[in-house]
Amino acid sequence: MSDDAARDDAVPSDKWTKAHADRYDVEGDPMFDPELLAVTTAFLAERAGDGRALEFAIGTGRVAIPLQARGVDVTGIEYAEPMAERLREKSSTIPVVIGDMATTKVEGEFSLVYLVFNTIENLYTQDAQVECFRNAARHLVPGGRFVVEVEVPAVRRMPPGNDAAVFDVTAEHVGLDTYDFVTQRATSHHYVRQDDGRYEYGPHHFRYVWPSELDLMARIAGLRLESRHADWIGSPFTSESDSHVSVWRKDAGD
Template identity: 35%
Template sequence: MSDELNYGEVYAPIYEEYTAVQGKVAEVDQTVAFLERYSSGGSALDLGIGDGRVAAPLSERGVKVEGIDNSCSMLELLAKRTDLIKAWQGDIAHFKTEQRYSLVYCVYFTFTLLVTREAQIDCLRSAAAALDDEGILVIELDVPSSDPRVGGQKTTTVRLVDHENTILNVAVHDPLTQNLVSTLLWFSGTSVRRLPQRVRYVYHQELDTMAECVGLELVERWGDWARGAFTEGSKRHISVYRRSSPSSGDLPRQKRG
């Protein structure tokens, strides 16, 4: 069960503005350059393609990009942005495609919108099945806070403060499911927007274990799209996986973290 559909429908009207404020638009060039390296000039599948923030510029570099999203509203935004990309409505946890891709990727925090461990494993399994023999899976995730968490704990964190915007996140934590049920409060000028969401956070070690369960192995892990080192102070990670027994074409085995 995924909260992607609700997320997409809630965020679609303000998604471009929201991602710009969060700094995601500014790093698109780095994201696309990173992904292009693994596409081998072939095809790519975007899991949770949204409005095409990453997929559109990647396709403009000659990569044949396709995508999946649960949200009709997001897919409408994608269609307005470009006609170069084939995309369909579906659940990224349970999808099948006859096409095999050089690259499958899931960016931002889309993977955590799958709010059970089972759904996350199913997503990895579906992604692995969609890879060609030398295909690569790339996942971007935040590093969960190291602060002690207790059941039912309510937390308020400041996500952003600048001269125009203040974004607060109010969350309730369920440690048994690793779920955070939260509401973003976005103050901009005289307006206040309330944006609910639910995620299942994942530690990078757990992600590696889940990937191994579906026949994937970690190749590289980076701290950002610019290929900075992943360290104990990193706030996120970019993890690169491949099938455990590729037929050919080894990548440099640079496990990080």
């Protein structure tokens, strides 16, 4: 996706390519740590109960596959066909529908819809993020839950006058985020070292969103905040938390 396209309000998110999918499942990546996935899937399985789970932006199945291994019936929506194809190579038992998580409808009803690892921010407008909540509510049974894992915007820690924050510096990768404080749009700039010593540049566009803003989106969709935690093990969410796992519940009478 070009930078110009990503700034178009009609574009919901960057679309990941086969190159992204091929290098997504990296051995040693902290996202794939077995202990992290164990607590993540335990949290989600408890909220799913005896019902079905729907993952928005299921990707290559990082969370869905171990969640299914806990006995939860998992279905996914994925925007990028190469990511879904990689999941199909890893599992033949998790159905995946290709589409936008803000608008795509899946057959049936679910006791849990979930969205992990900052992916709500891939929707590049506030309207698209609101529609994502509405789409979650459409899929949920009364009393069902929508779970979102997302960062607390780093802009609150930035000195006045700065619009960029470095988040990673290693010999293999340099990453920094630049922010537009008016639109809440941002770009992650990634410089990845290649085998020949060159650095390849790749941007990722996103729209950061505040916890209170998400709560209002949920209310618009007919959901109510049930709990908010700093992590998947249920640590208290405080003013110092740099991310949160939030649970909104669909009213039983809806």
